[in-house]
Amino acid sequence: MTIGWHFDNSYYKLPKLFREEINPVPVKKPGLVIFNENLAKDLDLDFSKSSEEEISNIFSGNNLPKGSNSIAQAYAGHQFGHFTMLGDGRAVLLGEHISNSNERFDIQLKGSGRTSFSRGGDGRAALGPMLREYIISEAMYGLNIPTTRSLAVVTTGENVIRGEKLPGAVLTRVASSHIRVGTFQYIAARQKIDELETLINYVINRHYPYINNTNKKASELLKVLMEKQIELVVNWMRVGFIHGVMNTDNMSISGESIDYGPCAFMDIYDPNTVFSSIDQFGRYSFSNQPKIIKWNLLRFAECLIPLLDKNENKAIDKATNIINEFEKIYEHRWLNMMRDKLGLFGINNDDKKLISDLLKIMFDEKLDYTKTFSYLMGIKLKNENSFQNKRFLSWKKEWLKRLNSQTKPSSDQLNLMKKNNPLIIPRNYHVEKALTNASEGNLDYLKELLAGIQRPYEYDNESTIFFSSVKIDKNYKTFCGT
Structure with a gap:
């Protein structure tokens, strides 16, 4: 064999x-x-x-x-x-x-x-x-x-x-x-610089060998990881994913999402959404995810202090200067991501207001996060009454005005939206039904769900059961399983 x-x-x-x-x-x-x-x-x-x-x-x-x-x-x-x-x-x-x-x-x-x-x-x-x-x-x-x-x-x-x-x-x-920020914290707690050097050299050789070309390995690794984690959390925000347990031991050095315990995808848009049964104070809510990524990066930076500079004060200054760039980079990436979701090319000074106005309407009117963007792409929904109120229609006029001001053809605008707005996410209702059926020995629904989520951007999928409206449990909770 x-x-x-x-x-x-x-x-x-x-x-x-x-x-x-x-x-x-x-x-x-x-x-x-x-x-x-x-x-x-x-x-x-x-x-x-x-x-x-x-x-x-x-x-x-x-x-x-x-x-x-x-x-x-x-x-x-x-x-x-x-x-x-x-x-x-x-x-x-x-x-x-x-x-x-x-x-x-x-x-x-x-x-x-x-x-x-x-x-x-x-x-x-x-x-x-x-x-x-x-x-x-x-x-x-x-x-x-x-x-x-x-x-x-x-x-x-x-x-x-x-x-x-x-x-x-x-x-x-x-x-x-499976190397984590927590791996560095474990080694840093031992306070032996040779062990820390062993780990950082291993990580660079394995994941980021191009950093070997610089004499500032520690600072370059911190910058790279910050870029990777910002890219990751912006993607989470793009699709409405809530990790639920963003502890430093669940933050991968490779920049991959890891450890899917009490996680879920948001249905109704609410920046304070929490699904984790153990997150009683909303530390890892949807809107807090960028803040927690930065907090975790600060913990990573602390581990690297001995390698950033022999002078501790200078090392702290170097780490601080790098981390202080977080908000600017994240804001830029997040804004561009939201532009992509709305089919907007280039930069308009009113884009931030256009986006924030939409999110405010979505929150106030309790609109579905995924389906709102599906509707804007012209996907036929079973219940479109939610998008017929005066506030949404007034916002839509401003959005169409912005689209029409672009030199890019409407087909390019739509294609940009299609690449960034999934039609299908693993909604809580479907996930729970699949798990319940599987526990009873029936895997059919699980396999159907997996087939649907493998092609979340494909537009022949809108007729499947995984795109249709589902009953939303406002008190839905997920558990880590330990």
Whole structure:
């Protein structure tokens, strides 16, 4: 059997303080729930000659691939503003698979059992949260947003206790790496500059080798990460995504969205929307996401102080000067993103007011975030009465005036909107229905949903059930699953 695994485990070769060598805890009866054949092809892996049982054993951790070196990674993090030492408490990294095009991918099993970082937890995961991560991560990929992806979900044949008995499961997560801001915080807390240098050199060599050409590696890495994270959060704001748990240990150095726990997509536009059951004060609300990205970047900058300058005061000044550019860069990127959503080319001094007026109307009139832009693109909606009030129609006149002032043809304006406004998002109603049906052994709805979110911008999809109106639960909450 030749699957095509090609492991080159560079993180495993780092000093032992970065990791714990540990194998997944075997499970009783692994069963394949869902397998991502498209992702397997992207990874140049061929499971066509593998039986379902063999695939289940691999992705449950019962049968480790040749060349893997299973480890749990050490890291720290600010969780809801409070610093704590963490690590992979329910996940193991099998290693780094190299594709035929020489791309490096982490292969991680999530829900694989206890490690030394479990802090009293069982190290396991329930089926529902693992399928949720599968759905949301694949939706983000379809939306062209940097993200980790999901290769497989298998059941373990064992129950986990989360207030009730739930079927256990293991998710296989694929990422360009699992290095986090929290990884730097873990090393910085040890206060050994040689360890910090080891980590920063590793990250630069792996993700940003062009930085090696400068003698200001630390400051350049901070600038690059700030650019990456701004790009990421602007994309979240573009599609109405709310991460829900933007702790520093969930902020990837590669700039990918990672860890889809209490996350969801916004239906009715409200900047204060929170879906996470544990975010009682709205720290990670929709509108707060840019502020939290900046806060997390400040924590990253603190880790780099010893490498920014030998003089601590000068190092702090350098970090401060870089971070102080955040608002200007974010505002510029966000404004251009909103212009794209509205089909606006070039810059008009009234654009910011045009955009803010629309958002104010959407909030006051309780308009659906995704469908508002679908309506502006001329997509036929079942209920268009929401867009017939005087305020919206008055705003629309101003918008059309701005469109008509452009030299670009209307077809270019519409194409720009089509590229930036999804018709289909994984709405909470559909996600919950898919998860409920899956827990009862029926995967049909889950597969239909996955097919829809793989092509969120395609305009033959407007007739599918995933574009139609759904009942909105104003009290909807999501959970982290631990």
